Amino acid sequence: MALTLGIDSSTQSTKALLVDADSGEVVEARTASHPAGTEVDPRAWLSAVDEATDGLLDRADAMAVAGQQHGMVALDASGTPVRDALLWNDTRSAGAAVELIEEMGGPQACADAIGSVLVASFTSTKLRWLRDHEPDHAAAVATVLLPHDYVSWHLAAEGTDPFTDRGDASGTGYFDARHDAWRHDLLEQALGHAAQTPRIVAPGTVAAHTASGTPIGGGTGDNMGAALGMALEPGDVLVSVGTSGVASAVSSVPVADGTGVVTGFADASGGYLPMVTTMNAAGILDLQARWLGVDHDGLADLALQSAPGAGGVTLLPYYGGERTPNRPDAVGTWTGLTPATTRADLARAAYESLLCSLADAVDRLVAATGETPRRVLMVGGATKSAALRELAPAVLGCPVVLPPPGEYVALGAARQAAWALAGTATPPAWPAAETTVLEADPTPHVREAYGDLRERTTTWTD
Ligand SMILES: Nc1ncnc2c1ncn2[C@@H]1O[C@H](COP(=O)(O)OP(=O)(O)O)[C@@H](O)[C@H]1O
Ligand SMILES: O=C(CO)[C@@H](O)[C@H](O)COP(=O)(O)O
16 A cells, blocks of 8 residues: 655644555644744744654655745755744735835736735745845845745755745745746845745656655645645635635636735646635634633633624734735724623634634635635634534535545645656545535624624724
8 A cells, every 4th residue: 555645834733644645544643833923943844844754754655745835934055044934924024015016017917927916925025025124134045945845855855956836836926827937037026136946846746755765746835735635626615724714716727816815826736726815713713712711612612602793792803914804914803892791702703703704705715716616615723613613604604514624735745745656647536525514594794793893994903
């Protein structure tokens, strides 16, 4: 039995799955945590991948790494990070994004050039911030990698040149997603001088080998990995509730949304992955549980004791700034608090705000792609919450298809590795997992209250 190792180096942790390459069945699963924060020494991810794959690596016949998108891993000529990596959820480069969009000829020109309108998440904006705020670090940059590239490179035999794929490259801001080509001019424009980019590996091919000769696939961004792991089909909308909240869909045509709401990423199979991303997702619940002094199960129990609408309490959960809508300096806003407000209402409002924000993301994706969803699927760490599962169909206003609990990004990486191992034209067709369909009566008034607050705060969040 051939085994492949799929790795997800995501924001909060590394997840590793050893998988049967023929059936897609998970043989063993491991995790190792990452440091918190929006700037992180990328070498911490190497220690985490070593820990999570110890004892799995030597059993794998092939492997691939998916990872959090966009993070700036800036290396000097010796391959050493010039500073901590700036992650996708670090908003300090919001001004740089505005500046670069202007230099590129405005939002639509930017979307036409790279598939997306830049926001602070994109790597190029971080390079511009580095140029302007840490010129010595900027001057030392010889190569720029994404998180998954850096981890793949660590696993490859010494002397291997860094590599990436079109999916993750399409989140840099200096890759033309439509034509599958680096835009070295845009990298140079952002950073102030030229730097090396990793080589692009074609979907389903072997990129390199480990020191012991095990093939490594090109890897990809975590959201492209999830699309592979879920074997998404046209008409499916995948909602992921991890550190970020994401609504994505596969498409055979490139997207160039000049409003900037939908990012027109490439995917890991040769198509495209139009996507809407929020910065505040599972963390809303983490924070709320901490504030109420309960664990996740306790928060879910409390939330389910309240009623739809949380006793009139509404939360706009843009705690760390937000990306959809693009309000990088926003803060969280609570309204409707009265002497009658209970702890249960506060817990409920947190779940409802998370789901309203995801519902906004789904609506914007559907509006931009013009495709009525056939199914809405939900994955990610926060789906472990009974309250999230119960409230999701009510707030989203449609049935929600829940696959069995699992690490679908890492599974997608394992599928990509199996594809590279097989050398076939398409990824292996692993049997679809049994799903549960969550249903509930819609609660549109919850979204209306949220929408009102979102619009009322457009001018006073900064
Ligand atoms: N039972 C639960 N209820 C709510 N949130 C949960 C639960 N279990 C895990 N989470 C949250 O899920 C998040 C991790 O999800 P994950 O999809 O692994 O994130 P990422 O891939 O961004 O690192 C954490 O914020 C964690 O607290
Ligand atoms: O920035 C984006 C997508 O554009 C995020 O989705 C990151 O890719 C991080 O993902 P998670 O760690 O939340 O899964």
